[in-house]
Amino acid sequence: MKKTSNIPELQEIARQLRVDCLKMLHRAKSGHTGGPLGMMDIIAALYFHAMNHDPQNPTWPDRDRFILSNGHCCPAIYVALCKAGYFPKEELLHLRQIGSPLQGHPKLKVEWGIEMSTGSLGQGMSVGNGIALAARLDKKDFTVYSMHSDGEAQEGMLWEAALTAGFRKLDNRICFLDYNGIQIDGFNKDIKDVAPLEDKFIAFRWAVKTIDGHDMAQILEAIDWAKKTSGKPKMIIAKTILGKGVSIFENKPKYHGVAPSDEELAIALKELGEN
């Protein structure tokens, strides 16, 4: 698998992943569309630029880990792991089917790069902290990345874990918070506003940076900053647009949890330059 620091190349990978993701969801006729499209630029940057991982040796003990704490966005990592070479592309045809490792929410399968079972929100930060504490104990210098969401920030357990990471100065933790402002029932500013997130994590003793989650240069710069910042866990709050890349999905709560129809897929592929 080839890693790159070339921004146009990473943007193209993100575009391809969006296409793969929409085709997969359309075929499955079930799954979450908005979140995965919104975080795809970050996912591309992690798997094809930042993380040390090897699809040929998936259980390599010194690999970087990625925990998708907002497990419903797994279509994003499924297409990324597939593209990276963890499993054949045919497997994407079986998303959400009986017997498929590509469950509706992630199910642990390290051989395929799925590092933890997630889906019930709020649990992945603690899990990532546990891996990070074990790494510290073993004097290993890999990084534990995790992805979280704004809706997830309404779960109390996330803050228990944030307190642990801050208190224990887990600087081998780099977390992203996908801040698109939308949860299933609507906008989180109307349901239970999680703002100001930056202040909260600073108060919990994290190093915090807010970026445009669709600006590849900003994403790479933030990861670089996070790797260089020691003594604290790092939180990169990524302002994103739910459904990014497809105008009919963008910023519409309705597309949090539904797969694209035939017509929607056709429009989406056209907008993504897949004719």
Next chain:
Amino acid sequence: MGQATTTSPDKIATRDAYGKALAELGAEDPRIVVLDADLSGSTKTAVFAKAFPERFFNMGVSEQDMMGTAAGFALAGKIPFASTFAMFATGRAFEIVRNSIAYPHLPVRICASHAGLTVGEDGASHQTVADIALMRVLPGMTVIVPADATETRQVIRKIVDLPGPVYVRLSRAAFPVIFGEDYRFEVGKGHRLCEGKDVALVACGLLVAHCLEAAKILETQGVRTTVVNMSTVKPLDETLLLQVAKECGKIVTVEEHSILGGLGGAVAEFLAEKHPVKVHRVGVRDEFGQSGPAEALLKHYRLMPEDIAREALTCMQGD
């Protein structure tokens, strides 16, 4: 028998045996890490903490975070032991145990103390009589309720390399040590402690001691009693249970737990399908506990040897 709260040379709380066993293992196995949620003095993980401070993680009053962190340790190849009161380990953190430990089948050892009524004076908020039921329904979860200090020590050593998650139910109260050093615990194996063809008492945890006393009471009335220590509630020793059911024809389950869903539930479910015999359940009858000295509570909730003997006689009547 029944002096549940006083200590004497032959009475040791299973939590104390746990703390000691854990510290011994810590010296032998560097993979072992221990997590607690601000109750290390009570759960006795403090013994390990003192010996191996770098492998002890006090997670504060955050049981959910503790279970999730333990899952992370397991993913990274450690053998995490996670301890707090049984109420919070299985109640507060249930969904994390379910989704982040049991579902990915991670080798987290949940060793929870202060189970059942013998928590005593703290009362119902801290007395879980539902923990066995909650853990038993999780696929792949091994559930063990040691009967005394000797068995506890062996349980802790045996589960280190057991695949998947384990729940071990421990107690606060000092209770009689009923097994000698020749006792051999095996995961999934019950032990017949005395033999009789009239009725079988199938028990787990502290009340195994009460069953041995109950068998003596029954003997004075000419009733020959089998007593089984079913310390592994899951997987249940079905072979032994079937054998005892065939031999005795009458089973009384005994546990410091609700009669719903615990050992009594497991035994009744199995026998109803495989070999229907009369089953009576001694336990807490679908109610909450309350404050009081441990022994007084066991009397109040009718879990003493004479209560068990009476239930055995009732079970034997009416055929």
